[in-house]
Amino acid sequence: MIKSSLKFAACLVATFFAAQASAEDYPSKVITLVVPFAAGGPSDTVARLTAQSMGTILKTQIIVENVGGAGGTLGAARVAQAKPDGYTLLVHHIGHATAPALYRKLAYDPIGDFEPVGLVNDGAMALIARKDFPAKDLKEMIAYAKANKEKMNVANAGVGSASHLCGMLLMSALNTEFVTVPYKGTGPAMNDLLGGQVDFMCDQTTNNASQIKAGKVKAYGMTTAKRVAAFPDIPTLSEAGLPNFTVTVWHAMYAPKGTPQPIVDKLSKALQEALKDATLKQRFADLGSEPVSQERATPQALRAHLKAEIDKWGPIIKKAGVFAD
Amino acid sequence: MELIANLGLGLSTAMTPLNLLYCLAGVFLGTLIGVLPGLGPTATIAMLLPVTFSLPPVSSLIMLAGIYYGSQYGGSTTSILVNVPGEAASVVTALDGYQMARKGRAGVALATAAIGSFFAGTVATVVLALFAPPLAEIALKFGPAEFFSLMVLGLLASLVLARGSLLHATGMVVLGLLLGLVGADITTGTQRFTFGMARLSDGIGFVVVAMGMFGLAEIVRNLEDEDDRSLIVKKVSNLMPTKEDWKRMVAPILRGTAIGSVLGILPGSGSILGSFAAYAIEKKVSKHSAEFGSGAIEGVAAPESANNAGAQTSFIPMLTLGIPSNPVMALMIGAMIIQGIQPGPSVISEQPALFWGIIVSMWIGNLFLVVLNLPLVGMWVRMVSVPYQFLFPAILVFCGIGVFSLNNTEFDVFVMAIFGVVGYIFVKLDCEPAPMLLAFILGPMMEEYLRRALLLSRGDPMILIQRPISAVMLGLGVLAIVVASLPMFYKKREEAFQGD
Numbered sequence: 016m017i018k019s020s021l022k023f024a025a026c027l028v029a030t031f032f033a034a035q036a037s038a039e040d041y042p043s044k045v046i047t048l049v050v051p052f053a054a055g056g057p058s059d060t061v062a063r064l065t066a067q068s069m070g071t072i073l074k075t076q077i078i079v080e081n082v083g084g085a086g087g088t089l090g091a092a093r094v095a096q097a098k099p100d101g102y103t104l105l106v107h108h109i110g111h112a113t114a115p116a117l118y119r120k121l122a123y124d125p126i127g128d129f130e131p132v133g134l135v136n137d138g139a140m141a142l143i144a145r146k147d148f149p150a151k152d153l154k155e156m157i158a159y160a161k162a163n164k165e166k167m168n169v170a171n172a173g174v175g176s177a178s179h180l181c182g183m184l185l186m187s188a189l190n191t192e193f194v195t196v197p198y199k200g201t202g203p204a205m206n207d208l209l210g211g212q213v214d215f216m217c218d219q220t221t222n223n224a225s226q227i228k229a230g231k232v233k234a235y236g237m238t239t240a241k242r243v244a245a246f247p248d249i250p251t252l253s254e255a256g257l258p259n260f261t262v263t264v265w266h267a268m269y270a271p272k273g274t275p276q277p278i279v280d281k282l283s284k285a286l287q288e289a290l291k292d293a294t295l296k297q298r299f300a301d302l303g304s305e306p307v308s309q310e311r312a313t314p315q316a317l318r319a320h321l322k323a324e325i326d327k328w329g330p331i332i333k334k335a336g337v338f339a340d
Numbered sequence: 341m342e343l344i345a346n347l348g349l350g351l352s353t354a355m356t357p358l359n360l361l362y363c364l365a366g367v368f369l370g371t372l373i374g375v376l377p378g379l380g381p382t383a384t385i386a387m388l389l390p391v392t393f394s395l396p397p398v399s400s401l402i403m404l405a406g407i408y409y410g411s412q413y414g415g416s417t418t419s420i421l422v423n424v425p426g427e428a429a430s431v432v433t434a435l436d437g438y439q440m441a442r443k444g445r446a447g448v449a450l451a452t453a454a455i456g457s458f459f460a461g462t463v464a465t466v467v468l469a470l471f472a473p474p475l476a477e478i479a480l481k482f483g484p485a486e487f488f489s490l491m492v493l494g495l496l497a498s499l500v501l502a503r504g505s506l507l508h509a510t511g512m513v514v515l516g517l518l519l520g521l522v523g524a525d526i527t528t529g530t531q532r533f534t535f536g537m538a539r540l541s542d543g544i545g546f547v548v549v550a551m552g553m554f555g556l557a558e559i560v561r562n563l564e565d566e567d568d569r570s571l572i573v574k575k576v577s578n579l580m581p582t583k584e585d586w587k588r589m590v591a592p593i594l595r596g597t598a599i600g601s602v603l604g605i606l607p608g609s610g611s612i613l614g615s616f617a618a619y620a621i622e623k624k625v626s627k628h629s630a631e632f633g634s635g636a637i638e639g640v641a642a643p644e645s646a647n648n649a650g651a652q653t654s655f656i657p658m659l660t661l662g663i664p665s666n667p668v669m670a671l672m673i674g675a676m677i678i679q680g681i682q683p684g685p686s687v688i689s690e691q692p693a694l695f696w697g698i699i700v701s702m703w704i705g706n707l708f709l710v711v712l713n714l715p716l717v718g719m720w721v722r723m724v725s726v727p728y729q730f731l732f733p734a735i736l737v738f739c740g741i742g743v744f745s746l747n748n749t750e751f752d753v754f755v756m757a758i759f760g761v762v763g764y765i766f767v768k769l770d771c772e773p774a775p776m777l778l779a780f781i782l783g784p785m786m787e788e789y790l791r792r793a794l795l796l797s798r799g800d801p802m803i804l805i806q807r808p809i810s811a812v813m814l815g816l817g818v819l820a821i822v823v824a825s826l827p828m829f830y831k832k833r834e835e836a837f838q839g840d
Contacts, residue, residue: 053667054386055674063678067393081386082748085524085541089749092538117529122538168796174529196795197527199788202664209661210480212796221677225662225684301682339529 041101041278042075048104051090053083056200057138057221057302061266062106064298065135068289073281086175086339088114088121095123099130099273101282106135108266109177112324116332117175117339125325129269130279131317133286138264138304140181140238142252143223144215145208146231153235153255157189160215167193170204170216175339177264178204180328181217181238183335188260208232219264220245220303238262245303265307265324267317279314287312347469350696354704359399359697366403367705370410371712374417375720376738377424377555380547381411383745385671389678397679398694402701404675405655408668409461409702412651413709416453416644417720421446424555424735428546428612429647431777432619434554436632436639443635446721447579452589452637453644454713455581460597460645461706464652467601468659469699473688475653476660479605484793485803489813490606491786494613495779496820509775512766516779519544526788527795539751546781548752551739552759553766553773559732560764579717585637592622592642600646604653606665616778618646652702659695661685 050062059081066077082090087110097103111125142153150156160167169185171178174197186192196213198204201222207213209231217238220227224245227234236252237243240261252260268286270279289295290306299305310316353359369388373379385404392400415427420437433453440449467475482490495513522533523543534540581589599621600614622642623632632639657663662684664670676683681691688695723731743752763773797803805811 053670054382054389055664055667055670055672060674060677063389063674067390079390080748083542084747085538089538120536165798173526174524194795194798196792198792199526202670206480206657206661206663207483209663210483212483225682225686228682229685231661231685298678298680301680302677337529339524 039277041281042073044075044102046070046073046075046077046102046104048077048079048106049090049094050079050081050106051083051087051110052081054079054081057219057264058106058108058266060221060302061136061138061299061304064295065106065268065286065289068292068295069282069285072285072288086110086114086117086173088118088123091125092122094269094271095128097271099271099275101270101274101278103271104132104282105129105269106266107269108138109180109264109324109328110175111267111269112321113175113180113328113332115325116329117337119338126318126321128272130272130274131314131321132268132270132279132282133312133314134307134317134320135266135268135286135290135312136299136304136306137239138266138302139220139243140177140217140262140264141220141223141227141246141249141303142181142185142215142217142235142238143208143227143232144235145211145213146233147211148214148233150233150235153250153252153257156215156235157256160193161189161191164191164193167215168196168213169193170196170198170208170213172201172204172218173197173199174337176201178216178218179337180331181262183331183337184260184262185217185257187331187334188257221264224301224303243303244305245300265320267321269317283313343469346692346696347700349693350469350698350700353398353693353697354402354701358396359402359701360704362395362399362403363406363701363705364708366406367410367413367708368712370407370412371414371709373407374411374414374427377418377551377735377742379738379742379745380427381408382667382671383742384411385668385675389671389675392675393678397676397681398697400675400679401672401694401698402705404672405698405702406705408672409648409651409705410709412648413454413457413713415647416457416640417450418735420449420453420640421720421723422555422731422735423558424739425550428550428777428781429615429643429650431550431554431774432615432643433640433647435619435774436634436636439633439635440637440640445635447717448581448585448637449640450717450720451580451714452585452640454710454717456589456593456596456641456645457648458706458710459593460600460647460649461652461709462703463597464601464604464649465699465703465706468652468656468702469696472656472660475605476656479657480661481809482606483807484789484796485807485810486813487606488786488789488793489804489810489817490613491782491789493813493817493820494617495782495786496817505770508769508771512771512773512776513779516776517783519549519776520780520783521787523784527791539749543784544755545743545746545752546777547746548743548756549759549780550777551743552756553763553777555735555739556756556760557763557767557773559735560760561767562728563732579721581637588628588637589641592618592626592638593645595621595625596642596645597649599642600649601653603646604650605656612781614646614650615643618642648706655698655702658683659687659698662687 048066050059052058063079066079070077082093091107094103094105114121114125150159169182171182201218208216226232234249236250236255238252238261242251287309290312373384384407415430416433419425419430419434420441423434423438425431425434437449522540524531524541596618599618603614619642622638623629626638628636654665657665658669664673673683740753743756746752793803
């Protein structure tokens with residue numbers, strides 16, 4: 016009896032010291048960063064650039080693990096259930112905020128099951144059309160699309176994708192409906208846009224920057240509040256005729272609920288530091304995106320932003336009657 | 341001439357000692373993961389992405405490309421030796437390759453695969469160098485209607501893959517189509533046959549099914565058959581092809597290369613469809629069609645050539661348009677972005693050294709592969725003489741690791757196990773898995789393209805015959821049915837099955 020209680024006490028002490036050590040010496044081993052999408056995609060690229068930079072700052076290796084499927088909800092669910100020790104993190108995009116509206120049976124709570132670490136970037140989206148689309152600016156484009164609305168085809172990368180959200184927002188802003196043609200991802204959608212099979216699409220500049228630059232598609236505007244540095248000649252949709260039409264594909268980092276506060280703070284500091292990195296900034300800029308400001312790469316800013324985005328998208332998705340499950 | 345100047349630039353880029361080294365490293369690694377069942381190029385390239393950050397862009401892309409086509413090269417090895425296709429495209433190679441191995445001709449089959457791959461790789465590289473930009477433009481003409489009709493043609497051809505009864509084959513095709521329906525409906529997001537499991541919402545993975553149906557089922561079947569097991573070891577005859585073999589493989593390699601090159605350019609299905617189509621066509625035109633399914637050398641030469649040609653030409657849409665035609669190309673695009681290169685139409689003009697360097701490195705890589713692989717044939721063949729109590733568990737472990745690495749989830753390993761049992765039952769029922777697998781790949785794509793075509797035509801099915809390319813393909817499909825229903829053909833089919 017005495018022996019076993021001694022053992023128990025020893026365990027307790029050991030656990031205590033281990034917990035203590037984990038907060039102070041963190042990180043003492045490799046960190047796994049879950050990206051809930053396939054390797055090679057835009058979110059994967061953002062996550063990998065961030066992971067590399069943060070790894071240098073934290074003096075540890077951050078391994079990106081792609082857990083794709085079901086619109087990012089499988090990867091997010093894995094992190095929600097992971098041990099909250101700071102060694103399993105998540106980088107997710109705007110889909111984290113739209114999941115509660117899109118999925119009736121979501122295995123986790125996007126707010127309650129995570130500790131926000133900070134926002135990573137704001138990705139611009141561009142409204143692009145096939146090369147021979149008969150309109151020279153946004154106003155003409157809207158007029159033409161409305162006049163020929165029976166014939167218009169809007170492509171997107173699948174139910175719940177960023178391009179789907181932007182398309183819904185566009186139809187809601189124009190107060191009209193076009194035929195929506197879903198694809199499995201942006202690649203095939205872009206293929207058909209280049210081939211002139213569909214008329215237009217609104218998607219992340221990460222996916223279409225090179226096509227815009229090469230003149231293979233027409234760009235009518237950016238979804239950001241300010242013009243995108245990589246495309247100084249392309250107006251924002253707001254200035255070109257769709258006031259207040261802003262939607263960005265933002266990425267953010269999360270830890271599982273219950274991760275000790277000192278670890279979250281350490282991660283958040285490392286994230287802020289990483290976002291100042293010149294190479295990272297340059298790569299993000301190439302993608303038509305930029306890292307968020309220092310004060311937004313914080314748990315507080317992310318918590319508020321996530322809440323605001325959930326409140327913004329919920330009604331739009333509900334009104335469109337779209338579900339992903 | 342501009343082409344020569346370009347190739348010169350490519351040569352000077354690819355021939356630097358550093359790039360040669362990375363090319364060799366890439367193809368070596370590719371061969372290795374191709375040989376290991378289940379470990380595919382996608383998982384490997386994803387794992388190696390961080391390593392490439394520190395390399396110059398050209399070197400890293402040369403290495404990643406090498407991993408991809410190297411794995412297509414190596415994928416045939418386990419198909420032939422132990423009937424475990426490591427890649428989707430090697431499924432057809434297993435049909436005749438494994439039969440050749442059972443007859444003691446494993447060495448010849450492996451050598452044929454290597455020679456066919458080298459020739460196809462060389463030709464496809466030339467195609468890439470000469471015609472990449474115009475070909476990419478032509479591929480864009482393929483809209484949803486054209487793709488749908490191409491898939492229909494492919495599906496009809498899949499019946500030719502069957503060795504046994506036509507009824508069994510049709511049944512397996514239907515089963516494959518049904519399995520392909522599992523997952524979220526792409527247009528509405530409605531869940532079909534997922535039984536509330538989120539893991540199934542993206543459908544069942546092809547590699548998972550293929551490894552279960554072929555690999556695991558084959559192991560189980562082998563275990564119950566004591567005599568069968570010693571067969572291969574006893575009768576290993578010559579390693580290299582005989583004069584007769586050479587004569588028989590030339591035409592299939594040429595045809596396979598042509599088919600693979602063309603289909604490889606099309607996004608999505610390219611290299612998989614290529615090997616299936618090459619096999620089906622070869623079975624139709626070959627003088628030895630009676631031997632197909634029981635170890636015809638043509639049945640290895642054609643799909644392996646098509647497979648490797650397609651692997652090279654699938655770089656065309658990626659390099660010229662910045663559009664990924666498969667998950668590996670998506671990863672290459674990711675690697676380029678991380679390196680600060682914007683993939684897209686401007687790569688050729690802005691990064692000529694990169695573009696031409698990669699192309700020339702592909703040919704060099706193919707040369708490395710043939711030099712690397714031919715001497716290894718003897719070693720691989722000895723692999724099957726490893727006692728089965730060691731070999732089988734090893735294959736199982738590698739299958740498990742490979743399947744796990746696809747999505748980093750144990751769920752896939754369980755699904756593979758289930759399909760292992762299912763596959764064994766089908767072996768017992770004399771039902772061939774190959775037609776099912778092709779239907780399983782093509783079914784969801786057919787549905788996707790048909791619905792998209794109908795969305796674009798506002799529900800008018802006439803779009804399928806109003807578009808010329810689509811009409812031609814449907815016409816060929818009808819022709820295939822007519823030919824198949826001719827009594828003469830039936831007689832030939834029956835003759836063919838006498839050989840089993």
